[in-house]
Amino acid sequence: MSKHYLFWMILLLPFMKLDAQTYCTPTTGTATTYYLKNAIFSDQGAFYYDASSYQAYVNNSASQIVTSYPGGTVKVHLEFVGSGAKSLVWVDWNSNGDFNDFYENPIGTSSFSTVDDQFFVPPSQTPGIYRIRVQSGTGLSTTSNPCGPNPNGNGNFVDFSLQIVATPTCFVPSTLTSSSITNNSATISWDAPTTAPNDGYEYYYSANNTPPDNTTTALGTSTTTSAPLSGLSSFTTYYYYVRSVCGTSAKSAWSLRGAFKTKCDPMTAMFQDFETATAGITNADCWDRIILGSGYQTINASAGVNNSKGMYQSANGAANTAIAVLPFFSNVSAGTHWLRLKAKVSSTAGVLDIGYVTNDTDAASFVNIQSINISNTVYDGFEYSVVIPTTVPANARLAIRHGGVPAVNIYWDNVYWEAKPTCLAPTNVILSNMTSATVDAAWTAPASAPGMGYDIYYSTNSTPPTSSSVPNLTGITANPYTIQGLSSATTYYIWVRSRCTATDQSAWTNVASALTLCAPVTTLSENFDSYGTAAFTSLPCWGRVQAGLGGTNTNGNGSMSGTRHVSQRSITTGDYTIAVLPEFSNVNVGGYSLSFNAYCAVSTGKLDVGYLTNPADAATFITLEQLNITNTSYTPATGTSLYSVAVPNTVPAGARLAIRNTFALSGNAFYYWDNISWAPTVVLGVSDISAKQDIVIYPNPFTDTITISGDVQLQSVVVYDLSGKMIKEFKGSEKTISLHSLTSGVYMVKLNMKNGSSKTVKAVKK
Known part of the structure; x- marks a missing residue:
């Protein structure tokens, strides 16, 4: 709101009626979009409005009342359905039934679909109850009509009430915050009002978002501007409120509410595929995130395995990073578990850092355990795992960081916290020295070398093998190893696993692929x-x-x-x-x-x-x-x-x-x-050379039949393959011949004429 209004507010003389006033029922249009979804108005008392669906006009003036005083400041928070929505806030300061007088549009046309603003109560405003009207829609301007119709035929109107009381002697605290949140406790804090209360504060909290009123019993008191809360339920959203206590019977209204969510109880195992999380929400249950600069992280509806939900991270440079903080694991430092996930990039290779944070709100507390290089652009055949050492602090939380270098988009899904296997897989399979029939495969051995060597599985199909897939090669001890007997000019997909015992094998490695060279051909x-x-x-x-x-x-x-x-x-x-x-x-x-x-x-x-x-x-x-x-x-x-x-x-x-x-x-x-x-090369005899030169076969290439052109008397037509073997012979003068039974390929067609001459023509069947 422009500050020059303040001077005019001081001069504003109230013209009000204390009796009930009749207001126009505004009209909108036929489009059920761009409506007010949430509203919070607060000063020395607050109201909270939520709408689950569209209504053209909602009159909440009897039930939704915000309290202020002459010279007070009413804070306004509005949220709308529709990214292009705009809004206007009207107040009928003189209670004459319209919103057309001076300063009765204290918050002009907003620029965004979320509004955080405030307006001032005129210092000379007479105590009483006044009508507030919120208008939403598109195309709104300063000349918009508070009775409608709305421009563009969309949006809606919602009415509330503003109660002006005498200037209070006990003011409401402000700026509520929460910290030190665990699975069963938290600390709440607030700012004291300009005039601090004599007898401290009372606070109230609940998992229900219904705000307290002046009859609600406080749940605790504090002589400072903070208070610890304990005995809370895990993974639960709590709403809390604070009021000043200025004397035995002098208490302020409850403050605007604050909210926090307790952490989850510690886990010992986890599988997360993000399917139950809402697309667009940045955190799944029990997860948190830390963002620096323009780093970005969200659950995308098609970023996961099989184009289902998955995590999407993007970051551009070390100053713009995104960190996904996993749930708290009680066995994070036991040294018995690993973190396993699938990941991919759009095109250019990227890097994910797997580590932990000691403060789940501070990016500087991140400690890297292992960086994984990701170059694959598909999930199938690729999985990454990191063994978590015992050096991780017991109170730390594992985290996955996109550090911004290189600046690429990274997607990941199917995250496991599980006991590490007794048989660890090799890594970093590299294929080289391709020939038309062989390829050399090399890999990095795991920390504990397998007792029975390695198994190799290869296929011309990229479908990854499972634990029950039969290897092509087993018990291989040479590294690198030459895979033989391959077909030429063929792409092979290759996986390796450790064989620790006859009954204990590791998971298969990520897929590697190679194209064998072409073998020389004769035709x-x-x-x-x-x-x-x-x-x-x-x-x-x-x-x-x-x-x-x-x-x-x-x-x-x-x-x-x-x-x-x-x-x-x-x-x-x-x-x-x-x-x-x-x-x-x-x-x-x-x-x-x-x-x-x-x-x-x-x-x-x-x-x-x-x-x-x-x-x-x-x-x-x-x-x-x-x-x-x-x-x-x-x-x-x-x-x-x-x-x-x-x-x-x-x-x-x-x-x-x-x-x-x-x-x-x-x-x-x-x-x-x-x-x-x-x-x-077709060798022409003397009789061939004497044949008429205008004889041709068409169409060529052909599908089923050929036709012989030219003014010639045929004796027979003989078809040969390229090796010279006769395939078919047709006797007679018929010039349209069916070759439907031939397979696709190149053939030599010899035309024998009645005059003793002949001509051989190459024909291609499609």
């Missing part, structure tokens, strides 16, 4: 449909070397067949991009060709087909043939978009075939290619 048929739209380097067994802008990628815009094909582009001077094919063990035997369908966005395109002796070094590229890509679309009907390069036996063993696009050769144009194959 290839690839239409790229099994890959998403991504950089070419994401394709197993393929590679990419490039410089500058542009690139080689898979995408789904206008593929030759299916859903994906490859695009290549170099944008400016000096750019190049090279698509590196999988390794072929027969690249240097001769008699094989690399074939693919391609087109260019312009009719003057050129691509180099060749090989790299070092698949990571563009300087080792050797051109076998430069292709003129003159077609500007795929042409399955005519076959003119099909290009084939015979690869000679002079190519070095181990070299990788490659397709190169350079700005110097190709300019800033898009190139597309699809349905690439590595297969034996």
Whole structure:
């Protein structure tokens, strides 16, 4: 409230009627939102208002009364439903039935959905009872009408009463606080009023939030401004009040209430998954938190395991940290237990400090036991545990700290305080030296080495093993150990556990994963449909070397067949991009060709087909043939978009075939290619050469049937696989042939004509 009102309040002359006054019933609108949820008004007496649902107008003037005196100060706390809610507070100082006179809007339009403000009672105000009206909604302004309707058709009105009494001789204490809270005790404190009472104070407390009145019997007295409370119930919210005692019959009203919650009774074990905690509440039952600066901690509805509730912490720098304080454990210093939890990060790796606090309100009392590094972005397969030593003070509480370095978001869930196992798991599994069939696994042994070595479990599925899962390898004593017999170009997920005895094994470690290398192949048929739209380097067994802008990628815009094909582009001077094919063990035997369908966005395109002796070094590229890509679309009907390069036996063993696009050769144009194959070169006989050149097969690739074009008399059609084995033969002149029974792959289709000529065409079944 602006201070310049005080001068006018002093001059304000009361014009009041002590008889009952009639007030307008305000109107709002049809929207049941942005209403007053809680209100507290206090001075020399207080009222507490709570609403559980929306009502357009609530008249509480008969039951909710705050007491003050001429020249007094009424403190106001308001909370509203709806983050955009605003409010106005009206007082009918002259009791004329409206709120339109001077200073009858002592608290103007608020800016927030929680209001903590105050207004002054005019020094010349006549004792009596006056109407208070609280108006809430959106779009409120200083010209808003206390009778409504509300702007935007939402919000509500609530009426209360203000009782002005003669200036008291015994004033109310203020600023109630609580400290030294345990599971059964606490200390309450307060500030003395400006005029201290002669005979000290009385206090009252209860687990019920109903405030005391002047007939309520006090539960204790104090000659100082504090008092100890004992015999309390654990994990219970208590409300407490204090009043001044100025003489035998002179006592103030009860103060505005204070509140505290006792701690939980000590635990010996715990499991917390936060499912029963309310999302958005920063503390679960029996937990506390300590926040420094802009550190943040909350229970998030989707931050936990299986996207359920879990704890979310964020912090940016050591001055902005978040500490979750666990319940009190009576066996925290026994040395027999550990803390176990699941944790993950969004992307960048983060660190959680596992330690304890000796003061659950003071971040400076945190002592770190162990920091855990978290790089996994999923919960599945990852769990972290810390053995708690006997050096932890018996009265300390364990705590989990996000120290702000690095500044990342961290999520954790499924927290256990439990007896540590007799067989401890190894940690820090590291995989290295991948080949197409093997990988080396190494790990850090636990403090007590297992008597029977280690078990290893691996799978192409990321589902973590359980205690009943059968290991692939057992009793392993070598560390590192080479896992053999793996499939090439395959991602393996690997876990290790200690085998202390035949019946006592540890938990499995966090998962580690490795992609085995590609094994050389002898054939290839690839239409790229099994890959998403991504950089070419994401394709197993393929590679990419490039410089500058542009690139080689898979995408789904206008593929030759299916859903994906490859695009290549170099944008400016000096750019190049090279698509590196999988390794072929027969690249240097001769008699094989690399074939693919391609087109260019312009009719003057050129691509180099060749090989790299070092698949990571563009300087080792050797051109076998430069292709003129003159077609500007795929042409399955005519076959003119099909290009084939015979690869000679002079190519070095181990070299990788490659397709190169350079700005110097190709300019800033898009190139597309699809349905690439590595297969034996089709050798044409004399009769093949004499066949008509306009004979083609379409569609190609095909799904079920093929059609043979051209004006030709067929004798027969023979289908071979790439090894030269005859698969099917069709005799007669029928030009539409069903190949439904064939599996997907590359085939050679030989067309035998009645005039003795023939032609062999490669066909791809999707």
